[in-house]
Each structure stands twice: as structure tokens, then as C-alpha cells.
Amino acid sequence: MGSGPTVAAAQTHGVEALLLNCIDYRLIQHVNRYMSLRGMTGKYDQVVLAGASLAAVYPGLPDWNQTFWDQLQVSSDLHNIARVIVLDHRDCGAFKTYLGRDYGQEPDAETQVHAVYLDTLRQQINARHPELEVELMLMSLDGSVASFT
Ligand SMILES: [Zn+2]
Incomplete structure (x- = not known):
């Protein structure tokens, strides 16, 4: 994160990224804090869907899938985002509900x-x-974040 081209893109277009995260109330403040610590407050669009990655790709939720893709397209068209940040969380009720x-x-x-x-x-x-x-x-529920590469 924080590579040169990404910073340059943010300065040019004003918005750097689209964030996808879950609706879970327990994580909202943690998510805001995490993005603030990255220096991104006010610099990202946000899609909030239960399950985050699951909402976007789980075959049993085609309307949710389409909503994500539609919002991504709008974010890209309007704000020329450079990247998508997908932020899942542990103990997610959507994963429990839909995956059983x-x-x-x-x-x-x-x-x-x-x-x-x-x-x-x-x-x-x-x-x-x-x-x-x-x-x-x-x-995690304590707000700590692990990155997948
Ligand atoms: Zn969740």
C-alpha cells in the first residue's frame, strides 16, 4: 500500500479507492479508524453489503452480486478509482447464515x-x-487487520 502511482492518482482524481465492507455494526468504528490510520479519510467511496466478499460473489445472492458490480462501475466512472479494498471480518453473520x-x-x-x-x-x-x-x-472483532496477498 502507499505506492507512488497510487498517491499520484489520488492527487489527480481526488478519490483513491472503493472500499467494500460488511454492514455489521460492531465493525463500523473499527473500519473508520482503520481507514483513517491509512490516511484515507475522505478519499474513498464505500459499498456496504452484508458479508462483503461473499455478497459480491456468492452464487445464491445474484441481486447482491449485481449491486456490487453496479456500484463498482459507478465509482469507477465517477471518481476514476485506482483500486478496490475488500475488507471482510471475522465472526461474520452472513458467512454463518449463507454457508451454514x-x-x-x-x-x-x-x-x-x-x-x-x-x-x-x-x-x-x-x-x-x-x-x-x-x-x-x-x-478481527478487535479491529486488527490481516492482509491477504
Ligand atoms: Zn459481517
């Missing part, structure tokens, strides 16, 4: 399932918007 497993009780399996959905979304973004960089993150 309480991953919050199984941290290793939880990391794996988020890795699968995050990577699937990155591949789909790369296919539709090859100009965009993609960052994949998993936030």
Missing part, C-alpha cells in the same frame, strides 16, 4: 473460507476491471 457453518468458532477454517471468497472476488474484479488494483483484508 459457524466459522467464528473455527478461526483456521474461517481464515481459509475468507481467503477463498476474497481471492474469487479479486479474480472477478481483475477480469472485469484489469486497470484496478485489489487489496484483500480480514478484520
